[in-house]
Amino acid sequence: MDPNRAIGRDGTADTLRALEIGAGAGVETHAYPEHDTSLTIRKREAARAPRTAGQPTPQDIPSRDILGIPIAMTHYAQAMDVMDGMVARRERGYVCAVAVHAVMVSQHDPEMRRAVTGSALTVPDGIPLVWAANLLGEDLRNRVYGPELMDCYCGRCAERGHRVWLYGGRDQGSLMQLALNLRRRHPGIEIVGGYSPPFRPLSGEEEDAIVDQINEARPDVVWVGIGVPKQEKWMAHMRPRLEAPVLCGVGAAFDFHAGRISQAPSWMQERGLEWIYRIAQEPRRLLPRYLSYNPAFMLAFARQFARERLRRGRMTAS
Numbered sequence: 001m002d003p004n005r006a007i008g009r010d011g012t013a014d015t016l017r018a019l020e021i022g023a024g025a026g027v028e029t030h031a032y033p034e035h036d037t038s039l040t041i042r043k044r045e046a047a048r049a050p051r052t053a054g055q056p057t058p059q060d061i062p063s064r065d066i067l068g069i070p071i072a073m074t075h076y077a078q079a080m081d082v083m084d085g086m087v088a089r090r091e092r093g094y095v096c097a098v099a100v101h102a103v104m105v106s107q108h109d110p111e112m113r114r115a116v117t118g119s120a121l122t123v124p125d126g127i128p129l130v131w132a133a134n135l136l137g138e139d140l141r142n143r144v145y146g147p148e149l150m151d152c153y154c155g156r157c158a159e160r161g162h163r164v165w166l167y168g169g170r171d172q173g174s175l176m177q178l179a180l181n182l183r184r185r186h187p188g189i190e191i192v193g194g195y196s197p198p199f200r201p202l203s204g205e206e207e208d209a210i211v212d213q214i215n216e217a218r219p220d221v222v223w224v225g226i227g228v229p230k231q232e233k234w235m236a237h238m239r240p241r242l243e244a245p246v247l248c249g250v251g252a253a254f255d256f257h258a259g260r261i262s263q264a265p266s267w268m269q270e271r272g273l274e275w276i277y278r279i280a281q282e283p284r285r286l287l288p289r290y291l292s293y294n295p296a297f298m299l300a301f302a303r304q305f306a307r308e309r310l311r312r313g314r315m316t317a318s
Contacts, residue, residue: 162190
């Protein structure tokens, strides 16, 4: 696929509007083809009108502290209702979908910890976090898996007219394939822009240009798929500068939905065995991570569990 072209809503290739960022940087941002803005606005307002009053706020969702990270005790529908409410109220925030990796990085990375604890909503992306919460007395039925949340909410975006921007992807070709796949899966979705950033940090000038590009496109939701902990730090850093109500970090969802990496079978996901499948796909990158963070999480959580049981025992005795 030509990296200077995108896939239109009808599946045909349309020339992209490209912006050079920085002298000789060779970095491009892309806006997808314009749509009938007045129709989009009318559709969005009509979809929002009857729902605004009853939509929950992030503060309405209870959370459980797991190793110092407040994990929302929620499910897909409720998390999406919160995001809808943020869009309807134009309430700015960001959503983190965290697994064991993110929780453990937060234990020794202060910037990551501030980013995760500063989110509007931090949902349990990993099955081990669901197990941990339930051992602490919660009744959490399932995780809120980032790729699934992205897929489900993109369906709702198509239905309700929310505008979508994509920040992430391995390269521009991958990003274009992601946009095409989302449009095929969710007909009518308004993908109004996208950018696949370089692996190096952006310069100040590049960052300014990205902010201008996103704000000009007026998205309601910015999906961020640049991996842990970069995406959480990026959302926390960029939140004050972006006008979009919702930023949502979804990790490997971009690769999954672009078809670059296959997802584990549902039976492995349900039993907390997805990590085995992922290691088989990317052993050099993921094996050290899982060998380090998973045992460390089990040990740290065992200490938290013991402390809380001891505290409850003392309260019962008194």
